[in-house]
Amino acid sequence: xxxxxxxxxxxxxxxxxxxxxxxxxxxxxxxxxxxxxxxxxxxxxxxxxxxxxxxxxxxxxxxxxxxxxxxxxxxxxxxxxxxxxxxxxxxxxxxxxxxxxxxxxxxxxxxxxxxxxxxxxxxxxxxxxxxxxxxxx
Amino acid sequence: xxxxxxxxxxxxxxxxxxxxxxxxxxxxxxxxxxxxxxxxxxxxxxxxxxxxxxxxxxxxxxxxxxxxxxxxxxxxxxxxxxxxxxxxxxxxxxxxxxxxxxxxxxxxxxxxxxxxxxxxxxxxxxxxxxxxxxxxxxxxxxxxxxxxxxxxxxxxxxxxxxxxxxxxxxxxxxxxxxxxxxxxxxxxxxxxxxxxxxxxxxxxxxxxxxxxxxxxxxxxxxxxxxxxxxxxxxxxxxxxxxxxxxxxxxxxxxxxxxxxxxxxxxxxxxxxxxxxxxxxxxxxxxxxxxxxxxxxxxxxxxxxxxxxxxxxxxxxxxxxxxx
Numbered sequence: 101x102x103x104x105x106x107x108x109x110x111x112x113x114x115x116x117x118x119x120x121x122x123x124x125x126x127x128x129x130x131x132x133x134x135x136x137x138x139x140x141x142x143x144x145x146x147x148x149x150x151x152x153x154x155x156x157x158x159x160x161x162x163x164x165x166x167x168x169x170x171x172x173x174x175x176x177x178x179x180x181x182x183x184x185x186x187x188x189x190x191x192x193x194x195x196x197x198x199x200x201x202x203x204x205x206x207x208x209x210x211x212x213x214x215x216x217x218x219x220x221x222x223x224x225x226x227x228x229x230x231x232x233x234x235x236x237x
Numbered sequence: 238x239x240x241x242x243x244x245x246x247x248x249x250x251x252x253x254x255x256x257x258x259x260x261x262x263x264x265x266x267x268x269x270x271x272x273x274x275x276x277x278x279x280x281x282x283x284x285x286x287x288x289x290x291x292x293x294x295x296x297x298x299x300x301x302x303x304x305x306x307x308x309x310x311x312x313x314x315x316x317x318x319x320x321x322x323x324x325x326x327x328x329x330x331x332x333x334x335x336x337x338x339x340x341x342x343x344x345x346x347x348x349x350x351x352x353x354x355x356x357x358x359x360x361x362x363x364x365x366x367x368x369x370x371x372x373x374x375x376x377x378x379x380x381x382x383x384x385x386x387x388x389x390x391x392x393x394x395x396x397x398x399x400x401x402x403x404x405x406x407x408x409x410x411x412x413x414x415x416x417x418x419x420x421x422x423x424x425x426x427x428x429x430x431x432x433x434x435x436x437x438x439x440x441x442x443x444x445x446x447x448x449x450x451x452x453x454x455x456x457x458x459x460x461x462x463x464x465x466x467x468x469x470x471x472x473x474x475x476x477x478x479x480x481x482x483x484x485x486x487x488x489x490x491x492x493x494x495x496x497x498x499x500x501x502x503x504x505x506x507x508x509x510x511x512x513x514x515x516x517x518x519x520x521x522x523x524x525x526x527x528x529x530x531x532x533x534x535x536x537x538x539x540x541x542x543x544x545x546x547x548x549x550x551x552x553x554x555x556x557x558x559x560x
Contacts, residue, residue, distance in 0.1 A: 105459055112456065126431065127434075179420060206478060216485075216490050219490070220489045220496075223500075230503055231551070234503075
């Protein structure tokens with residue numbers, strides 16, 4: 101799991117890949133039209149047998165719809181990631197300030213923690229002694 | 238002759254020979270460098286672990302092989318033919334020959350004159366290109382060759398993403414907007430590209446170049462934002478650590494408090510137990526061990542029984558307290 105910035109960059113790259121994939125889908129599967137009654141659709145060249153692999157209109161439309169939906173979904177994902185980028189309201193100065201504050205608070209908390217551990221150990225020793233004395237009776 | 242033989246063996250051997258300076262790592266040399274380091278550390282008043290290298294060693298001695306070389310003076314060197322630099326910095330978009338869409342991030346390493354970027358934001362894209370010399374892709378061509386009929390110039394996506402910028406403040410609150418504009422421009426440009434390609438495939442390359450510019454800009458903005466993100470992440474980590482430490486403190490205190498209560502509870506409950514122990518068990522052990530010989534085993538059994546009873550009671554009290 102990478103940070104949101106990397107996720108965003110990956111999403112943008114995926115969007116680009118989707119652009120390309122969609123483009124090739126349309127290029128490959130579109131149908132062939134005649135401009136005038138005299139035109140004829142040329143037979144496929146032998147060395148490029150599958151240059152255009154025309155799909156039935158409904159299948160092609162469904163494919164287009166799906167790809168378009170995917171693109172929009174990706175776009176929404178990107179925008180969501182953008183709006184969840186952390187700390188946009190903080191300037192560098194604020195950040196450094198809060199880092200310093202946190203540092204001090206951490207030092208205090210660490211001290212308190214050690215005191216608490218010590219206290220706990222002392223009580224534990226006492227409890228231990230009491231238990232031993234119960235046993236010894 | 239001897240040299241020739243060595244050369245031959247060096248050429249013939251399958252694996253390359255170790256570097257020549259391996260001979261310098263003798264015990265006496267190692268000791269000497271350690272002494273020098275110690276001396277250096279005491280002179281400077283810093284811990285010995287912080288001494289990476291002792292400056293001003295005599296050049297002709299073998300000792301120079303025992304420590305890393307000095308930093309390059311001009312801050313750059315070559316590695317595998319690639320120039321490397323001590324200072325890693327983000328290459329500004331302009332120097333990479335890519336048109337910048339939108340304002341530079343505050344505090345970023347890229348510092349085009351702020352006034353210039355202001356004029357760019359105010360004017361249209363066409364004038365901005367004539368201002369900044371570094372652009373490679375002339376958008377005038379895009380509009381000239383663009384045969385997408387339903388595209389009025391004001392809808393040129395690059396223009397939309399450029400024209401509506403607010404001046405960059407010290408905070409990054411405009412970044413959201415900017416990024417969203419870029420991503421929307423991406424989609425719009427793609428739509429246009431498809432439209433162009435369906436009518437005149439030869440004109441598509443300019444639009445594709447637009448897309449490329451947009452993508453590069455997007456990535457660049459994100460990369461500029463990275464230092465900010467790193468600081469933000471540090472703050473988050475520290476906050477987490479702080480919460481964790483506080484939670485641990487609280488948990489420790491709670492346990493200590495509980496244990497203390499148990500102790501107090503034992504003190505109040507103990508009285509009858511202690512009485513019984515004093516009258517029966519305490520005397521029993523003293524007398525039984527010393528005097529009575531025949532009934533010793535019986536007494537020991539009884540003692541054992543009583544001990545387990547007391548033990549059970551003690552644990553019962555503890556269980557009640559902890560429950």
